[in-house]
Amino acid sequence: MTEHILEMRGISKTFPGVKALSDVNLAVSRGEVHAICGENGAGKSTLMKVLSGVYPHGTYEGDIRFDGEAVSFKDIKDSEHSGIVIIHQELALSPYLSVAENIFLGNERSSRGFIDWNETNVEAAKLLKRVGLTLNPVVRAGDIGVGKQQLVEIAKALSKNVKLLILDEPTAALNDEDSAHLLGLVKGLRDEGVTSIIISHKLNEIRAIADSVTILRDGRTIETLSLHDGSVTEDRIIKGMVGRELKNRYPERKPSIGAEILRVEDWTVHHPQEHSRVIVDRANLSVRAGEIVGVAGLMGAGRTELAMSIFGRSYGSNISGKLYKDGKEISVRTVSEAIRHGIAYATEDRKRYGLNLLDDIKRNISGAALGKLARRGWVDSGREAVVAGGYRTSMNIKAPSVTSVTGKLSGGNQQKVVLSKWMFADPDVLILDEPTRGIDVGAKYEIYTIINSLAAQGKAVVVISSELPELLGICDRIYTLAEGSITAEVPIGEATPELLMQHMTKEKD
Structure with missing residues (x-):
């Protein structure tokens, strides 16, 4: 042998x-x-x-x-x-x-x-x-x-x-x-x-x-x-x-936090088929301009369900509660309404829900805001290519051209296309669900830098992650979720993995 x-x-x-x-x-x-x-x-x-x-x-x-x-x-x-x-x-x-x-x-x-x-x-x-x-x-x-x-x-x-x-x-x-x-x-x-x-x-x-x-x-x-x-x-x-030492896993950031942009009150969501089953139970959270807010929870805690239900009720049934944008109550019953109100959601499953893997980079980037490229009811393909080319350069998307098929890109570059799509839509609130899942440490650093730049532009950013070190490294505040309920709101200065896990495993009263 x-x-x-x-x-x-x-x-x-x-x-x-x-x-x-x-x-x-x-x-x-x-x-x-x-x-x-x-x-x-x-x-x-x-x-x-x-x-x-x-x-x-x-x-x-x-x-x-x-x-x-x-x-x-x-x-x-x-x-x-x-x-x-x-x-x-x-x-x-x-x-x-x-x-x-x-x-x-x-x-x-x-x-x-x-x-x-x-x-x-x-x-x-x-x-x-x-x-x-x-x-x-x-x-x-x-x-x-x-x-x-x-x-x-x-x-x-x-x-x-x-x-x-x-x-x-x-x-x-x-x-x-x-x-x-x-x-x-x-x-x-x-x-x-x-x-x-x-x-x-x-x-x-x-x-x-x-x-x-x-x-x-x-x-x-x-x-x-x-x-x-x-x-x-x-x-x-x-x-x-x-090819180099990565001394810091997370880029430095000096937060400049402004007024509250989004507030969620008593948000309750039931299962889409089992209507009597509560998935999110009277959740309350807020996020301010320039702030990065984390959501931590174990698998099945209701993190994704909370995010999707806020984003145009794309998950759940019998949804109740109130959404406030810039201090005014808003009604967001469809994804289109969510986008119109300046709310974006980057899904955890980019291959299934976030991208059209059979289409090229430029079409994926423009997909959430085609109206910005329309002239007399038609998409200006020249402008579309210019916009996509700008994001390809600024986001360091590694591809021969913007006509490259998105499904052939690496996971990190696909995630950059997802973020480019929502950056082009120019939302006020960006909910990122597992933004670095399946991505290497070098690409993660690039994603964190992009998240920081969004916050620096005055966007309100919500990050859902299964990795506690990630939340501790990039967030200003962290909410913990257990069995569909918000169990704690922890300032980053007080947050530790042990404290977060304690709240993430807390049983309902």
């Missing part, structure tokens, strides 16, 4: 106008957890798509050896047949099929040409138990949470006798409990001899779980570091990723 289960040598991959990978080398030892780090657009996911056959042999340069043999995968089934299974950041489960059907999709358990449903469900139950799930295998995949869906994806990989498991941002959308469970499972698989490659921006998780880390920057291999002795710090990894 060779020491390395995987060797990739001199891998280069070019797309029209962009060289995504340039002479990349990667060696992964058998039975280890190997992390890959890099800024958004560094080439991490592209490298894994080359390895797994998503980009087939012949569309890239370089050589791949797996399990001691030279390989040339023509598609993803080819790589799976060799024992390489990739779980993408965007989960590939069919929400309308059962968990068992998803696990064996394309790998069905059959007898005499017919699917053996008994064997399918029994074997699925065994695999679910192996990944720590006790749910019924006949339940629909769309009816379980994202954390459980991730584990189902791993169960699906185990059904294919996986030798090398690739996880692309596996905890990006998970809460702390689900993240810990998934990382514990990866450790357990390592003990069983399964090698894993994990792509993640969460450096604390990488240091906790990985044996070694390879750093990519601008499509090139920078270095591979061993994490066994604990001497490699997060700052050391960041230096490799961004």
Whole structure:
């Protein structure tokens, strides 16, 4: 047996106008957890798509050896047949099929040409138990949470006798409990001899779980570091990723806070289908000009539901309470009305709700304020391109041109397009829901700088985040939310992770 289960040598991959990978080398030892780090657009996911056959042999340069043999995968089934299974950041489960059907999709358990449903469900139950799930295998995949869906994806990989498991941002959308469970499972698989490659921006998780880390920057291999002795710090990894020391994770800011712009009083929201179920319960909050206000809460606390219901009642039913803008009560019953009143909402799910991934950058940027570009009922495409080009430059959106397809951008650049869209709409209040989810530390710093500049312009900014250090690093005040209720309002000078968590876990009276 060779020491390395995987060797990739001199891998280069070019797309029209962009060289995504340039002479990349990667060696992964058998039975280890190997992390890959890099800024958004560094080439991490592209490298894994080359390895797994998503980009087939012949569309890239370089050589791949797996399990001691030279390989040339023509598609993803080819790589799976060799024992390489990739779980993408965007989960590939069919929400309308059962968990068992998803696990064996394309790998069905059959007898005499017919699917053996008994064997399918029994074997699925065994695999679910192996990944720590006790749910019924006949339940629909769309009816379980994202954390459980991730584990189902791993169960699906185990059904294919996986030798090398690739996880692309596996905890990006998970809460702390689900993240810990998934990382514990990866450790357990390592003990069983399964090698894993994990792509993640969460450096604390990488240091906790990985044996070694390879750093990519601008499509090139920078270095591979061993994490066994604990001497490699997060700052050391960041230096490799961004090419410089990032002394401060959060840019300096001198707040200039003015008059109150938005106030929410006794805001109550019920579930859109289960109308008797209260999701947000008599919430009260306010935000002032030039102020950055944080909203902290555990998964399921009602943070996103609160934001979406304020933004033109785009979530919920039986909504009651009052909204005040600049001291006057306003009625905001649709998204269009919210935009007219100067309220914007940048969703946590930019790929599904925030962007049209099939359209280009300029169309996405102009989408929320087409009226500003209209002449006699028609959009002035020349002005649209000029506006988008200005944001491409000022926001440092890395793309060949404003006609580049948004879906092909990295996560950080997609987020900059979302922010550009709302900046062009010129709102007074900007609600940012998980603005740095799935984004590397360098791009995060750029996003924080943009948020600061918005506040400096006199905008009222609300930031919802699962990362307490982020809220502590950029906010002026923080509201905590638990079970749909605002449990505390904490000035930043008094806020600590422990105090916030205490309020986030407070039970209803």
